[in-house]
Amino acid sequence: MREITYLEAVREAMSQEMRKNQDVYLLGEDIGVYGGAFGVTRGMIEEFGPERVRNTPISEAAIAGAAVGSALTGMRPILELQFSDFITIAMDQLVNQAAKLRYMYGGKGKVPMVVRTPAGSGTGAAAQHSQSLEAWMAHIPGLKVVQPSTAYDAKGLLKAAIDDDNPVIFYEHKLLYKMKSHVPEEPYSIPLGKADMKREGKDVTIVATAMMVHKALEAAKELEKEGIDVEIVDPRTLVPLDEETIVESVKKTGRVVVVHEAVKRGGYGGEIASIIAESEAFDYLDAPIKRLGGLPVPIPYNPNLEKAAVPQVPDIIKAVKETVQFK
Amino acid sequence: MSNHALPAFITDEKLVELYKQMWLIRYFDEKVDQFFAKGMIHGTTHLCVGQEATAAGSIAVLQEKDKITSTHRGHGHCIAKGASVDKMMAELFGKVTGYCKGKGGSMHIADVEKGNLGANGIVGGGIPLAVGAALTSRMKNEGYVVLCFFGDGAANEGSFHESLNLASIWDLPVVFICENNQYGMSGSVKDMFNIEHIADRAQAYGIPGKVIDGNDMLEVMNAVYEAVEYARSGKGPVLIEAKTYRWKGHSKSDAKKYRTREEEQEWRKKDPIKRFKEYLMEKGVLTEEKAEQLREEAFREIEDAVAFAEKSPEPSLDTLLEDVYA
Structure with a gap:
């Protein structure tokens, strides 16, 4: 194609x-x-x-x-x-x-x-x-x-x-x-409110949006080398939100990291984490829900500072390991 | 009172109807005022008593297909655009039979089908909407004009500036009508503007601007008709500033400390209904008896609207989440 x-x-x-x-x-x-x-x-x-x-x-x-x-x-x-x-x-x-x-x-x-x-x-x-x-x-x-x-x-x-x-x-x-x-040439429609599984895995779920989907995919490749099998759910639409796909994935893996680029405080990851905590997936959790988001700072100009302000691949790897290793 | 050539559809009969419509507007708001004073309606409301000519006069010269955007002080516009006072009053009572099924209240009455694109609780919020509706008229070749109401306060919002410029560069069929009632809540135009006429701002957008006596029905009709037909012909927007006065306070909680009782009395002498009546009697199309009869009819219609609103059912709680999305 x-x-x-x-x-x-x-x-x-x-x-x-x-x-x-x-x-x-x-x-x-x-x-x-x-x-x-x-x-x-x-x-x-x-x-x-x-x-x-x-x-x-x-x-x-x-x-x-x-x-x-x-x-x-x-x-x-x-x-x-x-x-x-x-x-x-x-x-x-x-x-x-x-x-x-x-x-x-x-x-x-x-x-x-x-x-x-x-x-x-x-x-x-x-x-x-x-x-x-x-x-x-x-x-x-x-x-x-x-x-x-x-x-x-x-x-x-x-x-x-x-x-x-x-x-x-x-x-x-x-x-x-x-x-x-x-991308198919002919028009097609993806319903709003339908999440997409960007990677299937059994050990831990990452719910990631936009750019973070790609950072999560990179992290998953690294983690695979260490025997950690990551599932990545991309909600694609925040409103309406496909709660079911997220909840089902967490029920399967029992561990979840939510990651977005937006500032973590008041970010949508809090909403996703709460939905998981309020759902039947709660009983399946083997580790606390982890959230990754931007630091509470305006985005700086200097490239090193800019990168440090939002989650990067090593941050995701670290968060996933902490979640997977939680006893 | 000025007396220019009005459109043919403004017949003597229509003028007499408009006289009654002005009373309908006044009695509607007087009644609402009483209910608020008695605590019989909750929330808040903004009354247009004293401003009947800007609503009735300007909408009278529109064609059926023309549209309006209104303001938080919008009951008059709504009635003039042909709304049912029953459904309006029911809305203020929060009843399911109201225009918005009890979900909008005083500040959000709309009748999209009839070309009333809605009152607006945000000062200046409706101005860009009017430009958008005029854009539809242009793009779909529908031939309608949008009459965009706003107050003096809104003329100091960024949306006013952005919208007049946008409508001007695209030559859109919209007439901006500023009802300058002298106060934005408590802020006097004398303190909030360093110019005498808001209409002078038209020059900055390269469009015609005109100051009119907003308490003179004939002058309102003439000026708005001329502006509407100018806009309809594809020449672009016009800004009209109608000088008027709200007799009541800004909203229900207003002690009117920012203005004098003397000033209020001066403006009451310019009562638009009284002046229009005198004109019609001079013209020989209205008698004292007929005038009295029309006033009483208007009064009764508002009483009937109250009865309708009172006996209407409350919205069911099941409707709470309806209509958030189409």
Whole structure:
């Protein structure tokens, strides 16, 4: 099967939907001839024209709100928010408007929109362009939150997000844009709320999201040499969350490490750990649930400091060993 | 009172209907005020008594397909856009028969089907939504205009600036109507702006701006009609500033320490309903008897709305989690 990058997979999902459905359009900053800050929309304005690939001023509140207003009146916008850190400026429109309109209006009206936004550290962009703020969004009833970790997942999840009648926050990890995987050419959909087993194993479960899925896979390779068989569950969507797959895996292995790049304090890993603790998997646990997350610090500029701020492969290996060796 | 050419659909009969509608708006909010004073409705509410002309006058000149976005002070807009006062009152009572099945309350009444995209509890929160709805009109070629209400306070929000610029560069069919009622909660426009007219900001976005007497029905109708047709023709947005005054406090808990009773009396003399009545009588389309009859009809309709709301059932607890997602 053909291999394409995560970035190309995102673009292909959008282009295929836009060819099929005139209501789907794109808006965002520098998404026109520039092709977006990361090049995701490159070539799209040439194919779809400036009416459907709308290059906007640097006005995150207005463009987020314009997406909400147009979704409420029958369009299916895809908003590219240049860096997920900028969600702070669009917050009212996403949290107080998009997420709540349907409920406040007693079920009348719907807001079918996708906010695609690059997240995560590792590019040297420092504190205001490197955050992982997905837990904020996952906290808000009315929003759905997606975090694809592979090109294959990105394409299928983005189609599902575009087809969904609710506001979906779609986090793309910057370090994954260039990563390739097998991706079918034809459109396909991966249901929101369906986790993926990225590796099967029997000794310990790692629940990992986005970039951490790949770090966990690397760690698993190392651990295999020492006879530790790791299972890796990638939730893929935080809201809705596939609790069942996580719980079943923990029941099987009896040991679990939850890892994400976002700051550990108040991070979504706490939610996952709590779900496990509250579930029937609790009785199967042979070791305390372990959480790994970013340190409570803004992402620093210096590459060594930047790396040290978020979990790395050796951190995961260490955490897994501690969990497996717990008596 | 100004007297320009109004659209043909504003017949004498329609003008008389609008007179009654103004009373309907006033009585609705007077009634809500009483209920709050008696503790019969919970939560909070923002009343538009004294501002009836900006709601009734501007929406009167819209076509059926046109849409509005409203504010936390939105009961008047809602009634003018054709909402049922029964369902509105039921919503304020938190009843399942209300517009939002009792889940929205005073600040979130919407009637999306009828083109009322909703009141909004966030100051300036509805302005970008209006731009988005206007974008749909453009992209789907639906020919409707969005009338975007907001107050003087919202004109100092970032969303105002971003939205007017966005609507301007895309020539979107939206009319921004600022109901300048002189106070954002307690903040006087005299303290919160260093300009005399908010409409002057239009120049900064390269769009027409106009200041009008918001208590003059005819002036409101004329200015908004002109702006709406300008926007409909594809020329882009317009900013209208309607100077008006809210007779009541900001919300139910307001002791109105930030303004004088004298100032309130001065504005009461500019009562938009009284002025419109005088105009209609001068024009010979309304008599004193007819005016009284319409006022009484409006009063009774609000009493009926209260009766409807009171006898309506509470929402079942089973509905709590419904409608979070589509």
